[in-house]
Amino acid sequence: MEEFLEAKGLESLPTYNLHYIVAAEFEGGSDGKSVDVTAYFNNQAYHSPGVTLGIISSAILRYVGGGNHTITTTNHPLPQTANDMIDNKLLEEEEGFTISFNIMFGMSFVASSFVLFLIRERATRAKHCQFVSGVHSATFWGATFCWDIVNYLVPCLCLLVTFAAFDIKAYVGDGRLWDIFLLFALYGWAMLPFMYILSFIFTVPSSGLVWLTMFNILAGRSFLDLKRFKIVSLKFEVDL
Numbered sequence: 001m002e003e004f005l006e007a008k009g010l011e012s013l014p015t016y017n018l019h020y021i022v023a024a025e026f027e028g029g030s031d032g033k034s035v036d037v038t039a040y041f042n043n044q045a046y047h048s049p050g051v052t053l054g055i056i057s058s059a060i061l062r063y064v065g066g067g068n069h070t071i072t073t074t075n076h077p078l079p080q081t082a083n084d085m086i087d088n089k090l091l092e093e094e095e096g097f098t099i100s101f102n103i104m105f106g107m108s109f110v111a112s113s114f115v116l117f118l119i120r121e122r123a124t125r126a127k128h129c130q131f132v133s134g135v136h137s138a139t140f141w142g143a144t145f146c147w148d149i150v151n152y153l154v155p156c157l158c159l160l161v162t163f164a165a166f167d168i169k170a171y172v173g174d175g176r177l178w179d180i181f182l183l184f185a186l187y188g189w190a191m192l193p194f195m196y197i198l199s200f201i202f203t204v205p206s207s208g209l210v211w212l213t214m215f216n217i218l219a220g221r222s223f224l225d226l227k228r229f230k231i232v233s234l235k236f237e238v239d240l
Contacts, residue, residue, distance in 0.1 A: 001025040005040065017044045022052040024059070035063075050075065096170030101221075103159065108216035110155060111191050112209050114148045115199040119208045122200075141196070148192050156184040 001023060009016040023040040039056050041048040050073060058070045080088070121127040130140060160181055163171040171180055195212065202208030 001038070001040065017042060021045055021048050022055055024052070024056055047075075095168070099168065099170065104220035105217060106155075107187075108213050108220060110152065111195055111216050112212035114152075114192060115195050115202070115208050115212060116205045118144070118196065118199045119202050119205040123203050123205070144196075145192055149188055152188045152192070153185075156181070156188070159184075 005016075005020060005023060008020055021042045025038040025040070027036045027038070028034075037056055037060070039052045041052040043049075045051075054071055054073045061069050061071060118127075127140070131137065160177060163180065164177060171177065198212060198215075199208060202211065
């Protein structure tokens with residue numbers, strides 16, 4: 001049995017871990033009346049030791065008692081201690097912080113990218129030509145905002161789909177997914193006019209992109225550092 005399992009593992013380790021979870025070897029005892037049973041389990045699955053023991057016990061029961069008897073085992077986790085609750089909460093907070101930092105880093109590039117065309121239009125006098133041709137300033141900025149907000153919502157929706165697909169508890173647990181969407185929408189509503197104002201500082205599109213990206217990263221990083229000082233609250237239930 002050991003040689004067979006070793007050969008299967010050498011053929012394809014992913015296939016072995018997927019299909020070969022438990023195994024058993026039955027041999028006659030030295031006295032000719034007993035049976036020696038050797039159980040094998042793949043430790044890549046946490047439940048494999050218990051499953052292996054249950055299968056071997058059911059096989060012995062069927063052999064000794066006859067019929068179609070089986071042994072069913074139910075596993076209920078023990079109640080969490082205070083330390084377990086704190087560890088789980090901190091782990092969830094750490095995962096959420098790591099993901100939020102990556103989102104902040106990516107959104108910094110997304111936010112600053114909207115100033116490229118504005119700076120180029122002002123530097124090449126294309127915007128001035130539109131105003132001279134009769135385009136009202138409200139029409140120009142309104143159309144720019146509508147187009148930019150649509151382009152901004154596309155990566156936001158992709159992020160929401162990713163959160164839901166991977167079931168990230170920090171972002172989808174307790175119905176938080178819609179809260180995240182609302183935060184994205186409010187951020188876009190506030191970020192775009194702010195980027196429009198800052199675009200007047202620059203005359204070179206590439207310089208504006210670089211400096212505003214750095215500004216967004218530093219500002220977002222400062223906020224995340226303050227967020228880490230939040231006190232974690234836990235709810236304990238004690239049976240008296």
